Amino acid sequence: MKKLINQPDDVVLDSLRGVQALHSDLLKVDLENQIIVRADAPIQGKVGILSGGGSGHEPMHGSFVGRGMLDAACAGAIFASPAPYQMLTATHAINGGTGVLYIIKNYTGDILNFEMAAELAATEGIQVESVTTNDDVAVQDSLYTAGRRGVGVTVLLEKIVGGLADSKAPLSAVAALARKVNAQGRSMGMALTSCTVPTAGKPTFVLGDDEMEIGIGIHGEPGRKRMKLAPAAQITELLANPIIEDLHLKAGEQVLAFVNGMGGTPLIELYIVANELNRILTGKQIKIVRSLVGNYITSLEMAGCSITLLRMDDEMLRYWDAPVLTPGLRWGI
Amino acid sequence: MKKLINQPDDVVLDSLRGVQALHSDLLKVDLENQIIVRADAPIQGKVGILSGGGSGHEPMHGSFVGRGMLDAACAGAIFASPAPYQMLTATHAINGGTGVLYIIKNYTGDILNFEMAAELAATEGIQVESVTTNDDVAVQDSLYTAGRRGVGVTVLLEKIVGGLADSKAPLSAVAALARKVNAQGRSMGMALTSCTVPTAGKPTFVLGDDEMEIGIGIHGEPGRKRMKLAPAAQITELLANPIIEDLHLKAGEQVLAFVNGMGGTPLIELYIVANELNRILTGKQIKIVRSLVGNYITSLEMAGCSITLLRMDDEMLRYWDAPVLTPGLRWGI
Structure with a gap:
């Protein structure tokens, strides 16, 4: 550890x-x-x-x-x-x-x-x-x-x-x-690696060098399936499509797109996922009106990401844009 | 990879x-x-x-x-x-x-x-x-x-x-x-793990399970020494003391304290380092007047951190506090 x-x-x-x-x-x-x-x-x-x-x-x-x-x-x-x-x-x-x-x-x-x-x-x-x-x-x-x-x-x-x-x-x-x-709003996450709880001293789970877990929980709980590592384009589809279906998102709708890092994944990779997510949403004529990319809800040093889509309306846009002053999110003040 | x-x-x-x-x-x-x-x-x-x-x-x-x-x-x-x-x-x-x-x-x-x-x-x-x-x-x-x-x-x-x-x-x-x-301003960094350049496909360097590199560069270049893993308190001293000496910081001076993650280290650990840094500076009667904690200058997914101290004056405070609106730093707008 x-x-x-x-x-x-x-x-x-x-x-x-x-x-x-x-x-x-x-x-x-x-x-x-x-x-x-x-x-x-x-x-x-x-x-x-x-x-x-x-x-x-x-x-x-x-x-x-x-x-x-x-x-x-x-x-x-x-x-x-x-x-x-x-x-x-x-x-x-x-x-x-x-x-x-x-x-x-x-x-x-x-x-x-x-x-x-x-x-x-x-x-x-x-x-x-x-x-x-x-x-x-x-x-x-x-x-x-x-x-x-x-x-x-x-x-x-x-x-x-x-x-x-x-x-x-x-x-x-x-x-x-x-x-x-x-x-x-709906979300789904995935992990490339486990995290290690400090008092446990060993990884919560073990993934092979060529494996990933799709649908991982933020405590390392099992997800939907363990599978071979795939390109970011395919991983993003595995996460985004169930969200889009579950939300019944339709052409012409507006979303906030949130690409979240699990703690051990660098920003350059999150933007690659963001690009794939934009491609998928654009293909379905769903418009990204706001976005958030970075480590905001993490699982210690786990490598991986989650995607959240939030269907936006005027009220939600107004309060998303409202001033905020915290150590983690800050704008308008 | x-x-x-x-x-x-x-x-x-x-x-x-x-x-x-x-x-x-x-x-x-x-x-x-x-x-x-x-x-x-x-x-x-x-x-x-x-x-x-x-x-x-x-x-x-x-x-x-x-x-x-x-x-x-x-x-x-x-x-x-x-x-x-x-x-x-x-x-x-x-x-x-x-x-x-x-x-x-x-x-x-x-x-x-x-x-x-x-x-x-x-x-x-x-x-x-x-x-x-x-x-x-x-x-x-x-x-x-x-x-x-x-x-x-x-x-x-x-x-x-x-x-x-x-x-x-x-x-x-x-x-x-x-x-x-x-x-x-002066800085020093350390690594717990290497990063892997995608086109290289393998880690830039190799550290043992109980080793760390003090003084690492942001491309994984060797630093001052490779040593056994130590508690955060000791690591922070190894980074902060050379900075304080090199800057000739004295009691009564004011600094911006920047605890930076290398990309694979979670925020909870960066705040542990921030606490140790505050202890060291307080002990020398050096005052932290501004701070920044998070992943801002990274080395892909490297685990580790760097510390930067910047001696502040009124002019630097004024422009640090001035409005900024970028994807990575945002306040006052």
């Missing part, structure tokens, strides 16, 4: 210390509870947006805390859900009196823990709505989920919904937009 | 096609000449800023083209200098009548080719100034250089100098600021 770490048990905390050291202008980091909170939280009259999950997917979620996106994020251990007390502590830190939205990726542990936190918050009279992302078309159920896994759409949803919340819209409207974004 | 590519010979062109497909709002991509140009170039009365170099270091340089940074970038083959005709074509595309600044990383091929382009431009009456970055403290000469290599400072310089050029400052002032930034 070759990593830039100290002790395997200290990876999450050491990393949070780095975030604290470099982003104190934007963020407050509660090291004891492993929570990252907007420096100016809570904001009176603004719905608080909370997400979180296992660590190892950086920049998601911690680096998406800031104006126009998340109000707080809870960090679990690598690939393990944070605990309800973290979520409740974060809820207190960001509650501006008009409620809190929980954005939860669909994994069993996350669902259970966020539900418990929501119940605890409700007993205190804090209004909470929860929205679950489940955009991964690769598999219906998996090692960690009932139903589809929540993956790339989560990043886009956090940005768009954060933009609406910034305008001080009510909780019901913020939650409704979140549900719409999740419904309009 | 496991990569998201089609044919090894097509990597650069396919990637440029992806940039063209997704960033046509910001950029014009001349596929024939492998040049990326600002969509609104040339801008009358503004000094044009041109850089370029071998591909494989993305997002540098092509993704740094846009308002407030580069006016154009020339892409060579992987790890090989672009040719003088590319630079001259780009010079024509961005010359707004007040001259062009060439930003050149100190590698023999780049220097020769940019010098030839500058001579050709001069015969056409275009005023050109050239500034060379040579910030890598690891080695004095190397496989590809006479003198120090140009590395991480190049990214920071392109941003800061682009900010000044945006204010329509004259060429002499823009070149003077570029020379100051280069003089005030």
Whole structure:
């Protein structure tokens, strides 16, 4: 295991210390509870947006805390859900009196823990709505989920919904937009190599030198099939076509195209995939109106990529374009 | 070799096609000449800023083209200098009548080719100034250089100098600021793994499972020493201390701290290094006033990192903070 770490048990905390050291202008980091909170939280009259999950997917979620996106994020251990007390502590830190939205990726542990936190918050009279992302078309159920896994759409949803919340819209409207974004987006990923969880010390799975896994999960969960390595053109079709079919995308529609790196794949390769994706979409007369290319929801140092397509409308475009100021996404400010 | 590519010979062109497909709002991509140009170039009365170099270091340089940074970038083959005709074509595309600044990383091929382009431009009456970055403290000469290599400072310089050029400052002032930034910055990198140049098909070098290379170059050139893998705290000292000594940084001074990923290292590890860097600098009463953490000057899928420290003054802070709108760096717009 070759990593830039100290002790395997200290990876999450050491990393949070780095975030604290470099982003104190934007963020407050509660090291004891492993929570990252907007420096100016809570904001009176603004719905608080909370997400979180296992660590190892950086920049998601911690680096998406800031104006126009998340109000707080809870960090679990690598690939393990944070605990309800973290979520409740974060809820207190960001509650501006008009409620809190929980954005939860669909994994069993996350669902259970966020539900418990929501119940605890409700007993205190804090209004909470929860929205679950489940955009991964690769598999219906998996090692960690009932139903589809929540993956790339989560990043886009956090940005768009954060933009609406910034305008001080009510909780019901913020939650409704979140549900719409999740419904309009689908994703699929693939891996060229495994990642290694630091405390495990060995790769989560093993792929041959000429193999890849299509439909991989962000924790290295198995996907649809293991097959021989193929050219980027073919890989992109294996990912994009099921998404296009599942979304029933038709000629004339507009999408945000998100080509995401799994952590160990360089940008030059992601742009090759982006080119193939553009070719496929152009061939179907589907228009890319916005795009995002880079490492945004990762699996430690896994090599590979995922594709997310999000059907856009005017409301989603407006809040995608709205100002955002976080360590991970920043424009307009 | 496991990569998201089609044919090894097509990597650069396919990637440029992806940039063209997704960033046509910001950029014009001349596929024939492998040049990326600002969509609104040339801008009358503004000094044009041109850089370029071998591909494989993305997002540098092509993704740094846009308002407030580069006016154009020339892409060579992987790890090989672009040719003088590319630079001259780009010079024509961005010359707004007040001259062009060439930003050149100190590698023999780049220097020769940019010098030839500058001579050709001069015969056409275009005023050109050239500034060379040579910030890598690891080695004095190397496989590809006479003198120090140009590395991480190049990214920071392109941003800061682009900010000044945006204010329509004259060429002499823009070149003077570029020379100051280069003089005030130093870098050093390390590798946990090699990268593989696609057309070579095998790793550039081989490291044992328990080895790392300290002082690595961005093309995989040898550094200061090969040694046993160490904790992030010790690695960060091996990189930061020579930089601090070479810059003669003293208590009370202010720096921009840049923790750069080599392409295959996840963000969670870069923040661990950032934490150690902050500890070292705080211990010496050197203040981090700005920071940048992520993959900005890479070596394909190499795992590892580099650290750059840039001594900041008010002028450099002002232009670092100035608005920028490129695919790779974006704020204030």
